Amino acid sequence: MGAHVLDKDLDDLAASARAALVREIDASGAWDADPVWREAFEAVPRHLFVPYYYxxxxxxxxxRWGESPDAGTRExxxxxxxxxxxLATRLRDGELVSSSSQPSLMAMMLAELRVTDGDRVLEIGAGTGYNAALLAxxxxxDDLVTTVDLEPEITEAARQHLAAAGHHPVVVTGDGARGVPERAPFDRVVATCALPSIPRPWLAQCRPGARILTPLGTGLVALTVRDAGHAEGRFLHTPAYFVPLRGGGPEPEPVPLGGLPRRARDNELFRFLLALTRGGLDPQExxxxxxxxxxxQRERYGITVRGEHEWAWLDDPEGPYTWPLPA
Structure with a gap:
């Protein structure tokens, strides 16, 4: 009997904690661009997607886990x-391999994705499944949403969490950089892992006019797809730090910053420029x-993908400041 009373108390606490989170995201302005997302965050219980975290x-x-015998720990x-x-959700040898993103950042990204009724959405990086549940x-x-992850244990857990929350989008185990061709065409692609460049298969699996929102460097770029070989767009104003796409190639070597003034070395926007021009400019340049x-600011930078070429730019894709991205 006691456990059920506690569970009831936890249900009440979950409802009030969720309402408080929604108020906090609301106050941050994260979904101002598309306030319809408030209702999704009110309805989808995040705790079902993080049965434990670190x-x-x-x-x-x-x-920390929800099945702890200790009531205080559960709370x-x-x-x-x-x-x-x-929230850190998966560790391997002490290293973070998967996490549940900050909810206000998820809300901002979902609002910037500009989803409309009937859109087919591909999510790269299933994580806990929470983002896919919000989309669904x-x-x-549910059938409009496809989410893909390389790790079978991540996709299996995401499926279980989604089912517990009453959602059944298509969860695929595979390399996110290859997209999911059998579920194409897509109207929206959103990635929740950082990439060094834009994978070409995403463009080929998109309808013309589709929107791609992905972390790149330490920012978020929003691209409009013109056709299977051409997409272009600018970065959003916000910084974004995501776990790199697994299978996306080796981690880049750190850039040597000796000789640069501290105010540049410590400046977030300068480090963003360094990430974007890696291999194209040395740090002094x-x-x-x-x-x-x-x-x-970030919004002055953008990315163009055209045929075999992909480049970052400042102010103008054809202007004097352009840098090739890794193929």
Whole structure:
């Protein structure tokens, strides 16, 4: 009997914690571009997607889980599930391999995806399944949503979490860089992992006019697909740090920053420029450009994919400042 009373208390706590999270995201302005997302965040229970997660403690991580025999631990787990913070959900040898993104960042990305009724959406990086559930709720049709991840244990867990929340989008185990051709064509593609460049198969699997939103470097770029060989768009204003796409190639070597002024080395926007021009500019050249152009904000940068070529640019895709991205 006691356990059921506690479960009832946890249900009540989950409802109030979820409502508080929705108010917090609302106040942040994250979904101002498309307030319909408020209803999805009110309806989809995040705690079902993070039955356990890890919090950093001195010397490593501590696991919090919803099945703990200790009532206080269960309560801390539940409150943490509705905090507006990213949650580490999978570790391997002490390294983070999967996480549930910060809800306000997810809300902003979903609003910027500009989903409309009937859109077919491909998500790269299934994670816990929470993002796919939000999409399925918003679209009102699970079959419009496809999510892909390389790791079988991640896709299996995502399927289970989604089913627990009453959703059954198509969950595919495979390389996200290859897309999911058998589910194409897509109207929207959203990635929740960082990439060094835009995979060509995504364009080929999109309808003309489709929108792709993906982390690249330490930013988020929103591309409009013209056709199977051409897409272009600008970065959003926000910084974004995501786990790299697994299978997406080796991690880039750190850029040596010796000799640069500290105010540049520590500046988030300068580090964004470094990530974008890796291999195209050395750090000193990047610094001179950054100063000359008035320390540009992210929205002045963009990406163009055309045929075999892919490049980043400042202000104008055909302008004087362009840098090739890795093929």
């Amino acid at each position: 919090v950093g403690v001195v010397g490593g991580y501590e696991r 801390r787990w539940l409150r943490g599930a509705y905090a507006d913070t990213p 709720h918003r679209l009102g049709d 990047a610094y001179e450009l950054w100063e000359r152009e008035g320390q540009p």
